Amino acid sequence: MTDWLSEWYRVIKALHIISVIAWMAGMLYLPRLFVYHADAPVGSAQSELFKIMERRLLRAIINPAMIAVFVFGTLLAFTPGIVDWTHFWVWGKLVGITGLTIMHHYFARWRKAFDADERRHPAKTYRIANEIPTLCMILIVFMVVLKP
Numbered sequence: 543m544t545d546w547l548s549e550w551y552r553v554i555k556a557l558h559i560i561s562v563i564a565w566m567a568g569m570l571y572l573p574r575l576f577v578y579h580a581d582a583p584v585g586s587a588q589s590e591l592f593k594i595m596e597r598r599l600l601r602a603i604i605n606p607a608m609i610a611v612f613v614f615g616t617l618l619a620f621t622p623g624i625v626d627w628t629h630f631w632v633w634g635k636l637v638g639i640t641g642l643t644i645m646h647h648y649f650a651r652w653r654k655a656f657d658a659d660e661r662r663h664p665a666k667t668y669r670i671a672n673e674i675p676t677l678c679m680i681l682i683v684f685m686v687v688l689k690p
Contacts, residue, residue: 547620548622551618551624554618554621555618557610557614558611558615561610562607564603564606564607565604565607565608565610565611565642566679568600568604569604570672570675570676572596572599573668573669573672575592575595575596575599576596576652576668577668577669578665579592579593579656580663580665580668584661585659593656596653596656597653597657600650600653604646608643608646615639629689630690631686631688632685634681634684637681638678638682638685639682641674641677641678641681642682645674645675645678648671649671
């Protein structure tokens with residue numbers, strides 16, 4: 543089974559990177575929409591537009607991109623000679639991925655709350671939450687590039 547993974551390594555790696563870019567784009571944009579949505583009056587045309595934008599962003603881009611990241615990342619992890627599980631960088635990357643995944647689920651819950659016209663947090667909370675995916679991304683990139 544692993545022979546074909548070695549043959550397709552560069553294609554799988556490219557698809558993984560493309561998926562990461564799409565996932566990160568959505569993860570950086572969605573909480574910004576929440577910031578604006580938190581300040582929009584409930585029931586207003588603006589609030590209803592944000593609901594549509596948030597739902598489409600999550601369902602059409604962020605969710606499929608995250609699934610693709612996990613699929614292609616798992617294939618890369620099983621490609622012979624690519625991942626040495628005794629190295630620190632792999633575990634550091636997994637910490638970053640875990641952080642992104644947790645935030646992804648928080649964003650999905652917050653989107654559902656906005657969809658139900660529940661305002662659970664002030665705009666400042668979403669501004670702060672917007673920084674967490676960035677920090678996870680920085681950790682992941684440094685782990686993969688520097689391989690400490």
